[in-house]
Amino acid sequence: MSAPAARPALQELRERLGDLLSTEPAALDGHSRDESHHPACRPLAVVSAGSRDDVVTTLEVCQRHRLPLVPFGAGSGLEGGAIPVAGSLCLDLGGLDRVLRVSAEDLDATVEAGVRLSQLNRRLGEEGLFFPVDPGSDPSLGGMVATRASGTNAVRYGTMREDTLGLTVVLAGGEVVRTGGRARKSAAGYDLTRLFVGSEGTLGVVTDVTLRVFGLPERRAAAVCSLPDLHQAVSAVIELIQLGVPLARIELLDEVMVDAINRHSGLSLRVTPSLMLEFHGGPGSVAEQIEEASRVVLGHGGELDWTDTPEGGSRLWEARHHALYAARALRPGSVSLATDVCVPISRLGDCIEATKADITASRTLAPIVGHVGDGNFHLTFVLDPTDADERARAEAVHERMVERALEMGGTCTGEHGVGLGKIAALRRERANGVDLMRQLKGVLDPLGILNPGKVLGPAG
Numbered sequence: 001m002s003a004p005a006a007r008p009a010l011q012e013l014r015e016r017l018g019d020l021l022s023t024e025p026a027a028l029d030g031h032s033r034d035e036s037h038h039p040a041c042r043p044l045a046v047v048s049a050g051s052r053d054d055v056v057t058t059l060e061v062c063q064r065h066r067l068p069l070v071p072f073g074a075g076s077g078l079e080g081g082a083i084p085v086a087g088s089l090c091l092d093l094g095g096l097d098r099v100l101r102v103s104a105e106d107l108d109a110t111v112e113a114g115v116r117l118s119q120l121n122r123r124l125g126e127e128g129l130f131f132p133v134d135p136g137s138d139p140s141l142g143g144m145v146a147t148r149a150s151g152t153n154a155v156r157y158g159t160m161r162e163d164t165l166g167l168t169v170v171l172a173g174g175e176v177v178r179t180g181g182r183a184r185k186s187a188a189g190y191d192l193t194r195l196f197v198g199s200e201g202t203l204g205v206v207t208d209v210t211l212r213v214f215g216l217p218e219r220r221a222a223a224v225c226s227l228p229d230l231h232q233a234v235s236a237v238i239e240l241i242q243l244g245v246p247l248a249r250i251e252l253l254d255e256v257m258v259d260a261i262n263r264h265s266g267l268s269l270r271v272t273p274s275l276m277l278e279f280h281g282g283p284g285s286v287a288e289q290i291e292e293a294s295r296v297v298l299g300h301g302g303e304l305d306w307t308d309t310p311e312g313g314s315r316l317w318e319a320r321h322h323a324l325y326a327a328r329a330l331r332p333g334s335v336s337l338a339t340d341v342c343v344p345i346s347r348l349g350d351c352i353e354a355t356k357a358d359i360t361a362s363r364t365l366a367p368i369v370g371h372v373g374d375g376n377f378h379l380t381f382v383l384d385p386t387d388a389d390e391r392a393r394a395e396a397v398h399e400r401m402v403e404r405a406l407e408m409g410g411t412c413t414g415e416h417g418v419g420l421g422k423i424a425a426l427r428r429e430r431a432n433g434v435d436l437m438r439q440l441k442g443v444l445d446p447l448g449i450l451n452p453g454k455v456l457g458p459a460g
Contacts, residue, residue: 001067001087002097006044008088009065013047016057022046031072031090033400035137035324038080038339038420043070043090052170052207058091059205060174068452073143074116076135078338079086079419080180081147081200083447085453091143096207099123108165108182108344110210113142129213132157135415136321138359142206144210148198149419152249152320157214164197168208172282172445182210200417201451213242220248221290222313223306225275225297230356232300233273234349237372238397239296241345245289249278250373251320257327259353259366264326265319269302276320278313320369327367327380337381337391339398339421341405351408352377355401362393366458376414402429423457 013021023045024026033040049055062069068088099120103109103125111120117131118138124130133144136152141150145167150159157163166180180186180193196203204408216380227233233252240247252275253261259271275297279289290306297304307313319326328336343351352368359366359379370377379401381394402412402425412418412425416458426433438456441448448459 001044001089003044003087004064006087008068009010009061009067010045011067012061012087012442013045013058015137016061017047017054020046020048020050020054027254030042031075031092032084034075034077034080034082035338036078036080036083036107036419036421037335038083041086043084043088046090046092046094048095052096052168052176052220055093055170055205055207056174056176058089058148059170059172062089063173063447066447066449068449071142071146071205071449073114073140074138075139076139077147077419078144078416079413081417081419081451081454082143083420088452091205093140093205093207096142100208102127102129102213104129106182106217107213108210109213110208111141113140113206113209113368115141117141117144124213125216130216131163131211131213133160133163138322141209143205145197145209146200147415148416150374150376152251152317152371153249154371156248161194161197163212164193165212166203166210167193167196167206169204169206171204172447172450174219177204180210191370199243200419200455202441202455203450207449212231216280217248218311219286219308219310220278220280220310221286221306222276222278223293223304223317224269224316225277225292225302225304225346226270226272227274227297227300227302228272229271231349232302232352233275233373236275236297236300236302236355238345238348239300240293241373243292245292245296246279246281247277247373248280249276249317250371251276252352252368252370252372252377253323254368257323257369260326260330260367264329265315265322267315267319270314272370275302276316278317322455323367323369324380327382329381329385330365330367332384335385336379337383337394338416339396339401340376340378340414340416341401341412342376342404342408343408343410347374347408347410348372348377351404351410354404355379355397358397358400362397364394364397366388366394366397371414374414375410406411418455420454426455
C-alpha cells in the first residue's frame with residue numbers, strides 16, 4: 001500500500017493506540033531487516049504492542065483498511081520472515097513480555113509472545129526447570145513458534161512442534177482463538193496448534209504460548225571429539241543414534257567452522273572435523289553414556305576431550321551459539337548467506353560430503369555446522385558484497401544443496417523456515433500441497449494482509 005493510501009489507517013491507529021504507533025526513522029530502520037541476507041525494507045510505521053488488546057486493535061484497523069501487516073519478534077530470523085514488505089505496518093510484539101504462569105507439578109508454562117528464551121529460562125531456573133528448544137540466539141517465544149524452531153537440544157527434547165501445547169492467536173480480523181491446552185494429549189477436533197506452529201505469521205499473530213518444560217538434569221557432561229574426516233564424523237553420529245545412546249546434543253563442525261570459532265571465541269580446538277556432544281542425567285547414567293560414546297568415537301579414529309564442569313560446558317556451547325558471527329568474522333566487511341537442509345540420518349553423510357565437495361569446487365567460503373542428531377545441517381556462505389560472481393556461485397551451490405536434500409527424501413529447511421528465501425524450494429518439495437496451504441490462508445486471511453509474500457509467495 002502506498003503511503004497516501006495508508007494515511008487513514010495510520011491516523012486511526014494513532015487515535016486508538018497513541019504513542020504505540022511510531023513513524024520515527026530510528027524505529028523504521030530498526031524494524032527493516034532481520035539477520036538474513038535479504039534486503040532491508042522500511043515499514044510505513046511500527047506499532048509496539050504492549051498487550052493482546054493492542055494486537056486486536058491493530059489487526060481490526062489493518063483489516064478494515066486493507067493495510068498489510070508484518071509481525072516482528074526479536075529480528076533473529078535467517079530467511080527474511082520478519083522483513084516488512086513495501087507499504088506495510090510492522091507489529092512489534094516485544095512488549096508482550098510477561099511469564100504468565102509456571103507449573104512445576106505439571107511441567108508446563110504459559111508466556112506472552114515477546115518473552116525471550118533467556119528470560120524464560122531464568123524464571124524456570126528458580127523452579128529447577130528449563131525450556132530446552134535452543135536455536136542458538138535469544139529469540140522471542142512467539143518467533144520460535146512462528147518458525148517451528150528447534151536447535152541443539154532437539155535430538156533429545158524435540159522442537160517447538162512437540163513442545164508447544166497451546167496458543168492464543170489473533171486472526172486477521174481481530175478475532176481471538178485459543179488452540180490446544182495444558183493436557184498432554186487430546187483427540188478433540190483438528191490440531192489447530194500445529195497449524196499455527198511454523199506458519200511464520202501468515203495465518204495469525206500469536207500472543208500467548210503454553211509450553212512443555214523439563215527438569216534441569218542432575219548432571220551434564222560435554223565433549224569435543226576430533227575426527228579424521230567428515231565421513232568418520234557422520235558415521236560416528238549414525239552409530240550413536242542407532243545404538244540408542246540418549247544424546248542431549250550432538251553437533252557437527254567442519255574444519256573451517258572449528259577454525260572460525262577458535263578465532264572468534266578464543267578456543268584452541270584441533271582444526272579438524274569435530275563433534276560436540278552433551279549428555280544429561282544422573283551420575284551413573286551419564287557415566288554409562290560417556291563410556292559408550294567414547295567407544296564409538298574412538299572406533300572411528302577420533303579423540304575426545306571431556307568436561308563436566310559448568311564453566312567448561314558453558315564456554316563450549318557459547319562458542320557454538322556464536323557460530324554465525326564467527327563465520328562472518330573470517331572475512332571482515334563480508335556479508336553472509338545462511339541456509340539449512342535436513343535429510344534422513346542414513347543419507348546425512350552423503351549429503352554433507354557432496355555439499356562440501358561442491359563448496360570446494362565453487363571456490364566459496366562456507367563453514368558447515370549442524371544439529372546432525374536429527375539430520376539437519378547449515379551452511380554460512382561468507383561473501384564479498386562487491387563480488388557478484390562469487391554471490392552467483394554461492395547461490396548455485398545453495399540450489400544444488402536443496403535439490404540434493406529433496407532427492408534424498410529430505411526437506412529444504414529443517415529450522416530456518418521458508419520466509420522470502422525458499423518459496424520456490426517449498427513448491428518443489430510440497431507440489432500441490434502448496435495449493436492447499438494457499439486455500440487455508442484464504443480462509444483465515446481472506447484479504448491477504450498477514451505477512452504477505454512470505455512462505456507461499458505473491459498471491460495469485
